[in-house]
Amino acid sequence: MLQQILRDMYIDPDLLAELNEEQKQILFYKMREEQIKRWSEWDRNLDKEESKMKIKAKFQHNNSKHIEWMKGADGEVWVWILGEAQGDKPYEQICEELMAERARYQAQKEAEEQWKQKEAEIEKKFRDAMAKEKARIVAEKWKVEIEDRKAAKLLEKKFQEELKKREDEERRRGEEQIRQREELRAKELYLSLKRAQLQSQRNENDEEEWQEQLRKSKAADEDRKHKARKARAEYHRQSLRAIQKGKVAGLSNLFQNTNLSNGQESSQENSSSSPAKLHVPAQNIWERPARPISKDVIVRWFKEEQVPRRAGLEKDSGQIATWFHGIISRDSAEKLLMNMPEGSFLVRVSEKIWGYALSYRHQTGFKHFLVDASGDFYSFLGVDPNRHATLTDLIDFHKEEVITSSGGELLVEPCGQAQSPPDFSILFG
Numbered sequence: 001m002l003q004q005i006l007r008d009m010y011i012d013p014d015l016l017a018e019l020n021e022e023q024k025q026i027l028f029y030k031m032r033e034e035q036i037k038r039w040s041e042w043d044r045n046l047d048k049e050e051s052k053m054k055i056k057a058k059f060q061h062n063n064s065k066h067i068e069w070m071k072g073a074d075g076e077v078w079v080w081i082l083g084e085a086q087g088d089k090p091y092e093q094i095c096e097e098l099m100a101e102r103a104r105y106q107a108q109k110e111a112e113e114q115w116k117q118k119e120a121e122i123e124k125k126f127r128d129a130m131a132k133e134k135a136r137i138v139a140e141k142w143k144v145e146i147e148d149r150k151a152a153k154l155l156e157k158k159f160q161e162e163l164k165k166r167e168d169e170e171r172r173r174g175e176e177q178i179r180q181r182e183e184l185r186a187k188e189l190y191l192s193l194k195r196a197q198l199q200s201q202r203n204e205n206d207e208e209e210w211q212e213q214l215r216k217s218k219a220a221d222e223d224r225k226h227k228a229r230k231a232r233a234e235y236h237r238q239s240l241r242a243i244q245k246g247k248v249a250g251l252s253n254l255f256q257n258t259n260l261s262n263g264q265e266s267s268q269e270n271s272s273s274s275p276a277k278l279h280v281p282a283q284n285i286w287e288r289p290a291r292p293i294s295k296d297v298i299v300r301w302f303k304e305e306q307v308p309r310r311a312g313l314e315k316d317s318g319q320i321a322t323w324f325h326g327i328i329s330r331d332s333a334e335k336l337l338m339n340m341p342e343g344s345f346l347v348r349v350s351e352k353i354w355g356y357a358l359s360y361r362h363q364t365g366f367k368h369f370l371v372d373a374s375g376d377f378y379s380f381l382g383v384d385p386n387r388h389a390t391l392t393d394l395i396d397f398h399k400e401e402v403i404t405s406s407g408g409e410l411l412v413e414p415c416g417q418a419q420s421p422p423d424f425s426i427l428f429g
Helices: 002-008 013-017 021-058 091-140 146-205 207-245 261-273 295-306 330-337 391-397
Strands: 344-349 355-362 365-372
Touching (some): 002 021, 021 207, 091 146, 146 207, 330 355, 330 365
Antiparallel strands (some): 355 365
């Protein structure tokens, strides 16, 4: 199961929720090691490809297109740095002039648009006023006799001249307003560009702060690695004690090179081989999926692979152990353990992996530990170096040795059935 997680670099959220904190830390550490390994391999392959490309470019035809850099009197590539050549303005002055020119151009465009709108408003205003006054004069004066029409014409002309003066004055005020707005807008745009320039400079100054954040991130990463190594070291220590006591089925890869004094290693090999492993005959082996996909498949797996290995049976009597349960959910397990004392436990068939889940009652709530049974041994998923020949051996071992050093979990009282027929009846039917 662990190999599959590292191969896919993915773990199901429901499966992750089943792991305790130490298991999560170590699983994260292993996944990080796998990422580094893959990245290093990718980097080596990339270097090989770049070497091939350089060799290929070296032997290309002489008439192929290429670039030649202009060189100066010193034979080096000629470079012109804006603001530093003879006769150039200082870089800061060039930037200031460019920003001022851009601000002025933008302000002029906006002023032109505003003046067009203002001029249209003025023309409409006085055109409407003229039409209204003309209509009034026509209505009042042109109805009188012909002598009065001349006076009305003079009055109309006088009014037009007065109206023209007012229109010119309105235009002058409008132009002045637009000019003031143009100046104000140019200053606003200039300040905006100046702020953008200052922000760019501040971003460059933030490089040091970013480096500090990077250092803190690396320190946190090292802290996680330290916690994972500490947890692994604790498992090493517990497993050495377990090997000396003869409580495990064999040595994991972590302990293959461990030398125990006074011939204890050889005695462990003898003791670990004492519990006889029951293997399924070759003709009964079936090809199971990578993960459980249905309850029927889980039942078949248990009958085909676990029943021959006496999973869930007491070692001496051969009876179904009190702590063994069938395919029940996490919530159902917690309900069974709800009124039990601290140290109570049960083992249920998992729906997440090919194995089991050990549900444990502690002082403030519940804990759940996944037991991997996909191979020829039983161990807690991913981190436990102790490999047990049978499920009962794993349970008996942790009646004397804690599951995790931080939690101090000891299996004290098994939790039995609360229903009839028992929830495991489908597995042995």
